[in-house]
Amino acid sequence: MKTNRRKFIQGIAGASAGLILPASCTTNSKKESASSEAPAIHIKNKPIKASHDVIVVGAGLSGLHAAMLLEESGYDVQVIEGRQRLGGRVYTLLDVPGKPEAAGEYIGANYARMISTVNKLGLEMYNPEGGGNNRPWLYNIKGNYIDAKNWESHKLNPLEGEDRTLLPHRFLSTISHRDNPLSGKPLDAWLEPEFHKYDIPHDQYLRSKGVNEETIRLMNVVIHSGGMHRTSAINELRRYHVMHFSSGKISFPDGTNWKMVKGGNSLLPEAMAGSLKNEPHLGKTVVGFKEENGIVQVSCADGSEYRGKHIICSIPISVLRNVTFEPHISGVTKEAIDQMDYGLSVQAHFLVKEPFWEKDGMEANMWTDGPLERFAVRTKRNKTDPDAAIAYINGPESNKFRLMTDDQVFNYVEMKLAEMRPSTKGALERLIIQSCERDVHGAGDWVYWQPGQVKKFANHMRNNHGNIHFCGEHTSIMERGMEGAFESGERAALDIILNA
Amino acid sequence: MITLKTKNKKLNLKTSKIFYPLFLLTFLLISSCGQKEKKEEPTFNIKTESKTTPIAETNSDKTQNTNVLGKRMFIACAACHNLKKGEAHKVGPNLYGIFGKKSATTEGFEYSEALKASGITWSEETIRKWMQDPAGYVPQTKMAFVGIKKEEQQTALIEYLKEETKIEE
Numbered sequence: 001m002k003t004n005r006r007k008f009i010q011g012i013a014g015a016s017a018g019l020i021l022p023a024s025c026t027t028n029s030k031k032e033s034a035s036s037e038a039p040a041i042h043i044k045n046k047p048i049k050a051s052h053d054v055i056v057v058g059a060g061l062s063g064l065h066a067a068m069l070l071e072e073s074g075y076d077v078q079v080i081e082g083r084q085r086l087g088g089r090v091y092t093l094l095d096v097p098g099k100p101e102a103a104g105e106y107i108g109a110n111y112a113r114m115i116s117t118v119n120k121l122g123l124e125m126y127n128p129e130g131g132g133n134n135r136p137w138l139y140n141i142k143g144n145y146i147d148a149k150n151w152e153s154h155k156l157n158p159l160e161g162e163d164r165t166l167l168p169h170r171f172l173s174t175i176s177h178r179d180n181p182l183s184g185k186p187l188d189a190w191l192e193p194e195f196h197k198y199d200i201p202h203d204q205y206l207r208s209k210g211v212n213e214e215t216i217r218l219m220n221v222v223i224h225s226g227g228m229h230r231t232s233a234i235n236e237l238r239r240y241h242v243m244h245f246s247s248g249k250i251s252f253p254d255g256t257n258w259k260m261v262k263g264g265n266s267l268l269p270e271a272m273a274g275s276l277k278n279e280p281h282l283g284k285t286v287v288g289f290k291e292e293n294g295i296v297q298v299s300c301a302d303g304s305e306y307r308g309k310h311i312i313c314s315i316p317i318s319v320l321r322n323v324t325f326e327p328h329i330s331g332v333t334k335e336a337i338d339q340m341d342y343g344l345s346v347q348a349h350f351l352v353k354e355p356f357w358e359k360d361g362m363e364a365n366m367w368t369d370g371p372l373e374r375f376a377v378r379t380k381r382n383k384t385d386p387d388a389a390i391a392y393i394n395g396p397e398s399n400k401f402r403l404m405t406d407d408q409v410f411n412y413v414e415m416k417l418a419e420m421r422p423s424t425k426g427a428l429e430r431l432i433i434q435s436c437e438r439d440v441h442g443a444g445d446w447v448y449w450q451p452g453q454v455k456k457f458a459n460h461m462r463n464n465h466g467n468i469h470f471c472g473e474h475t476s477i478m479e480r481g482m483e484g485a486f487e488s489g490e491r492a493a494l495d496i497i498l499n500a
Numbered sequence: 501m502i503t504l505k506t507k508n509k510k511l512n513l514k515t516s517k518i519f520y521p522l523f524l525l526t527f528l529l530i531s532s533c534g535q536k537e538k539k540e541e542p543t544f545n546i547k548t549e550s551k552t553t554p555i556a557e558t559n560s561d562k563t564q565n566t567n568v569l570g571k572r573m574f575i576a577c578a579a580c581h582n583l584k585k586g587e588a589h590k591v592g593p594n595l596y597g598i599f600g601k602k603s604a605t606t607e608g609f610e611y612s613e614a615l616k617a618s619g620i621t622w623s624e625e626t627i628r629k630w631m632q633d634p635a636g637y638v639p640q641t642k643m644a645f646v647g648i649k650k651e652e653q654q655t656a657l658i659e660y661l662k663e664e665t666k667i668e669e
Contacts, residue, residue, distance in 0.1 A: 110644065113579040114593035137528055157662045186635030186645050249612060250591060478644050490576065497572050498653070 004142035004189035060088025064272040079280035082441040098385040106258040110246035113486035121271040125259035156212035177240035187478035205233035224343030235449040275424030302456035316443030340445025345394035349431040352387035429495030447474035570660025614640035
């Protein structure tokens with residue numbers, strides 16, 4: 001048994017070094033690794049039996065999709081989830097008027113796996129009335145209110161020629177995508193060494209394209225919480241490449257380009273969970289994985305334990321810093337766990353008691369380079385919905401909210417709003433602070449790649465650690481967002497199914 | 501299969517030995533899960549057919565396609581493609597009767613300009629090239645697929661597709 005253990009540990013060391021050999025396949029390994037000094041297993045213990053073929057950690061889209069595929073292939077699967085709800089980054093705020101989506105919102109016509117699952121489970125998709133966010137913005141730049149119609153001729157407009165018609169909230173997506181070197185390439189091209197030269201700070205990339213400093217500053221308003229200098233250009237180039245890849249080429253049969261789940265996107269993870277033979281267990285915060293003799297023991301914060309022959313782990317990579325692995329994770333994978341980060345977005349939801357925009361005669365929605373970034377009166381999805389508004393902060397300004405309680409966030413947002421827009425004072429009623437990061441289970445909205453990380457980590461994200469297989473949006477190859485989650489769950493499930 | 505391209509070939513042989521008991525167990529589970537009762541804990545309201553449909557009685561088993569690897573490989577395709585006559589197009593076209601067909605000619609599906617212009621006739625050989633790297637074979641295709649790199653997996657999937665897309669007599 002001891003020999004097996006040693007071989008096993010060597011296997012893990014190999015796996016972490018990027019060789020992705022399975023634990024049980026290491027007889028050729030010659031190198032003694034430091035971790036082989038770990039204590040031998042307690043031979044007094046009876047052999048541990050797996051309670052399930054596969055334990056799936058995380059009941060978001062990736063974990064649930066993997067669980068469904070594994071079950072269809074005959075595996076006995078148990079899904080466990082840290083939060084007291086399903087869905088992860090799909091979360092319909094059912095208690096907020098108008099039931100806004102707090103995270104994953106639009107289902108693109110190209111979201112093949114997601115659409116297929118929605119249809120299979122008998123859910124309905126629709127295009128809500130009013131569509132996306134189509135009220136015009138009132139820009140507040142350097143303290144000046146600027147209407148969209150005045151922007152082209154305004155002295156604070158940093159662009160030249162025809163570009164002056166480009167509105168500030170479109171700067172980041174439009175200018176980043178110009179001459180995108182990934183255009184025309186397959187969706188996995190971003191992983192190829194030929195594009196590593198773009199794994200540099202995004203602001204640096206833009207300067208090399210002749211974009212001026214004020215334009216870069218305005219692009220920085222709504223980029224991830226890391227800001228332009230901490231975001232790899234290839235992260236942004238990939239983002240817009242994926243966005244544009246199928247636009248104009250793939251649409252729903254009714255000609256629309258996106259839809260939502262009728263009744264709220266949260267109905268999808270609920271239906272996925274409901275289709276499984278074993279009901280997912282909620283409130284199971286995973287704190288450790290321990291693999292012995294091909295069985296992985298999963299320990300939860302409430303003291304409960306699960307044992308599986310395989311694990312599918314959809315925990316966001318930065319949250320894995322709080323999870324222990326035995327044998328240890330080392331090498332590139334460990335560096336990725338320690339260094340990768342997620343964008344942070346904070347939403348402060350309000351009920352609008354009186355239409356403040358009627359009081360001051362300006363557009364209701366604000367896009368600002370100040371501390372609140374965006375404040376939007378939500379488009380009503382049903383005529384009976386009351387007016388509701390969201391302060392939505394996702395750029396570098398969002399980091400400070402990590403230091404605040406929900407009440408403090410409300411206090412701060414109300415104070416800054418009243419300074420910028422006095423008519424909002426007393427016009428708003430607090431509803432809820434929402435962020436996918438404001439509990440121990442979430443990391444943020446999307447993973448973002450810092451300069452140099454694509455080259456270093458991007459091809460290691462999918463390596464298994466013994467019998468633990470990783471999925472989640474951060475491990476996706478071709479897609480991003482919700483479809484990226486599905487793609488990753490499919491890949492992780494196939495890793496198990498095809499190696500059986 | 502996506503990450504497998506970097507894996508050592510020895511891996512499969514060894515893991516298949518080691519997982520042979522798992523295979524058996526899986527088989528037993530498949531054959532017994534028809535009787536498996538779900539605990540009565542109705543937290544989730546939406547019930548679906550897949551919960552009560554025993555795996556041993558799904559359609560593809562009725563056709564007695566014994567190509568297990570091919571069937572498993574098709575998991576990577578199923579989100580986009582139906583195979584049977586009369587089934588809807590999904591994000592990708594229905595592949596009924598695909599072998600011997602000219603590319604981009606199935607009615608009711610909007611193909612990319614690139615595939616329309618490709619002049620490909622789908623044969624074992626061309627389908628193999630396509631499933632290995634669609635965008636490498638036909639640049640600018642709108643099929644977003646990472647590709648199947650292992651030859652035995654390609655072969656199994658081709659055999660599976662041949663059987664499942666066969667034109668009904």
